[in-house]
Amino acid sequence: MYEKIQATAAWLKEKMPSNPTTAIILGTGLGRLAEEIEISLAIEYKDIPNFPISTVEGHSGQFIFGKLGGVDIIAMKGRFHYYEGYSMQEVTFPIRVMYELGIRTLFVSNAAGGMNPGFKIGDLMVITDHINFFPEHPLRGKNYPTGPRFPDMHETYDPALIKLAGQIAREKKIRLQYGVYVGVQGPTFETPAEYRMYRTLGGDTVGMSTVPEVIVAHHCGIRTFGISVVTDLGGFDNPVEVSHEEVQEAADKAQPIMTEIMREMIVRSEKLKHEKNEQYNTDHPTETWKSQK
Numbered sequence: 001m002y003e004k005i006q007a008t009a010a011w012l013k014e015k016m017p018s019n020p021t022t023a024i025i026l027g028t029g030l031g032r033l034a035e036e037i038e039i040s041l042a043i044e045y046k047d048i049p050n051f052p053i054s055t056v057e058g059h060s061g062q063f064i065f066g067k068l069g070g071v072d073i074i075a076m077k078g079r080f081h082y083y084e085g086y087s088m089q090e091v092t093f094p095i096r097v098m099y100e101l102g103i104r105t106l107f108v109s110n111a112a113g114g115m116n117p118g119f120k121i122g123d124l125m126v127i128t129d130h131i132n133f134f135p136e137h138p139l140r141g142k143n144y145p146t147g148p149r150f151p152d153m154h155e156t157y158d159p160a161l162i163k164l165a166g167q168i169a170r171e172k173k174i175r176l177q178y179g180v181y182v183g184v185q186g187p188t189f190e191t192p193a194e195y196r197m198y199r200t201l202g203g204d205t206v207g208m209s210t211v212p213e214v215i216v217a218h219h220c221g222i223r224t225f226g227i228s229v230v231t232d233l234g235g236f237d238n239p240v241e242v243s244h245e246e247v248q249e250a251a252d253k254a255q256p257i258m259t260e261i262m263r264e265m266i267v268r269s270e271k272l273k274h275e276k277n278e279q280y281n282t283d284h285p286t287e288t289w290k291s292q293k
């Protein structure tokens with residue numbers, strides 16, 4: 001697999017119009033952000049050697065190189081979900097490729113069920129931590145040389161970026177929630193008892209993506225920031241049915257604020273990177289591990 005990653009990265013490197021260090025995965029509810037990107041190159045997943053192909057309805061697959069608010073980025077339009085039948089190696093393949101291309105900061109979004117009784121449909125929740133309920137671990141198997149065999153998982157979601165989101169939300173008067181995302185395999189939504197269980201265990205939202213990609217990014221020393229858009233509510237006294245269409249609709253409604261906050265995050269985190277260059281690059285646990293090696 002490592003050879004495949006290197007080969008795909010080499011293939012993309014030849015075509016890359018710039019050298020971005022920031023990437024964004026445009027999950028449900030972030031499609032509109034793609035329209036704001038000044039695209040210099042878009043490649044269909046099916047045309048990239050070794051890339052899995054996205055199959056789920058409503059998720060078109062494209063790797064986009066361009067600028068957002070003046071910042072060079074890679075945007076992944078469409079992602080690979082475990083429930084579609086991909087292996088964990090396939091789900092996280094693009095993250096490993098992007099690391100090889102020089103990506104060091106990753107922004108992710110997802111649609112999720114809200115379990116915190118204080119949440120409303122359409123709320124945005126900054127992910128401060130996660131609980132991994134996927135049945136297979138993305139780092140299972142031979143360890144990749146990008147990080148340690150037994151990675152520390154504190155500060156998996158970058159505290160500086162979480163703080164920055166709070167500042168932006170205050171300025172723009174956007175209501176933000178904070179909490180723990182529970183990653184599950186799906187494709188069923190949760191039973192009422194499952195929502196209650198995940199809530200009891202400390203979860204605030206639950207969804208079928210993000211956790212595998214974030215674990216691999218963290219193992220590579222990539223700084224990560226994630227937001228859930230709460231598209232349905234579960235686990236309360238009056239269970240309400242949920243459908244894919246409702247999830248899509250709620251995510252679409254939240255698009256303008258999601259777009260606004262992610263665009264600002266990308267632009268300002270780039271500044272932060274330059275301002276705090278030394279510290280920003282070395283105080284990350286995985287970076288520290290690498291420099292000690």
Ligand code: HPA
Pocket residue numbers: 111112113114188189190206207208231232234242247
């Ligand atoms: N559960 C799991 N995944 C989801 C949900 C949910 O309630 N809503 C959107 N994605």
